[in-house]
Amino acid sequence: MSKRKSGCNIHGILLLDKRLGVSSNRALQEVRRLFNANKAGHTGSLDPLATGLLPLCFGEATKVSALMLDDNKRYQVVVRLGVMTDTGDAEGAVLETKPVPKLSVDDILGCLKKFTGEIDQVPPMYSALKHNGKKLYELAREGKTVERKARRITIFELKLLDFSKDRLTLDVFCSKGTYIRSLAEDIGHDLGCGGTVTELRRLEAGQFNIENARTIEQLTAMDQQSLFQCLINVDKPLEALPSVQLSDEQAICIKFGQSLKFLPFDGNSANGTGASLESRQGAVRMYHDAVFLGLGEMLLDGKLAPKKLFNMSNELL
Secondary structure (H helix, E strand, O other): OOOOOOOEOOOEEEEEEEOOOOOHHHHHHHHHHHHOEOOEEEOOOOOOOEEEEEEEEEHHHHHOHHHHOOOOEEEEEEEEEOEEEOOOEOOOOEEEEOOOOOOOHHHHHHHHHHOOEEEEEOOOOOOOOEEOOEEHHHHHHOOOOOOOOOEEEEEEEEEEEEEOOOEEEEEEEEOOOOOHHHHHHHHHHHOOOOEEEEEEEEEEEOOEEHHHOEOHHHHHOOOHHHHHHOOEOOOHHHOOOOEEEOOHHHHHHHHOOOOEEOOOOHHHOOOOOOOOOHHHOEEEEEEEOOEEEEEEEEOOOOEEEEEEEOOOOOOOO
């Protein structure tokens, strides 16, 4: 007989401002205990050196966490020039130091321009990517280095915020899969002296912003009702998808995993747009009486097929 869960079925997304020096998993478990939540996960790890926005998903929200990994992200990073470490940040062992050449603002801006747009980036050895089933950082800790294929990423914006003799402060808006440590190293090499990350803060992830995030200290000081009020609806990350409103009969079919011939129902749009069936071919959000049921797919033959159903009947909000 399986052991009965002692926690609560809580569903929603919380924006955490992760503090310095803790892993993303530790930060997640701290918040999970505050909510006494049965199920929780995070979307996109931050290294212990990094601070800032870490979306946490509880309950049924974990079903959208994979989609949130694809979101573009914005960071503020401080790069120390003239120093190279084995991890690409200040937590690693120093491998080499070089004198920093005399650089003008124009020199730096010219360098940053080279790394703006679509570029190929080689992932660092200290990463969670796998090689023959083993994580790269595990191999790195064994003193091993393996060849990594370059991956195409996009740097949408790369702005110089501050510049001193051996420090660059940059604003980076980038696509998924971007390693800021690798970017810092590559910029340092292009400037002729190498570089490593000393500070890193995530400011944005998809539609979410650090301004709406809470620290663990703020959360700990809250009562249960205030904590629950911090949770964002499970369907919030899916707002870009069109929505459909289902009748009682249609909702029953969908809940049983059945496809159905989709006919108009009160404009058949939960957001009141009344969009045509043709414009809603592909993924859609499904609602019944304004309650989010999950994701479906509008097919070319006019049928609606359930793809990912959400069960939030035990939600405590």
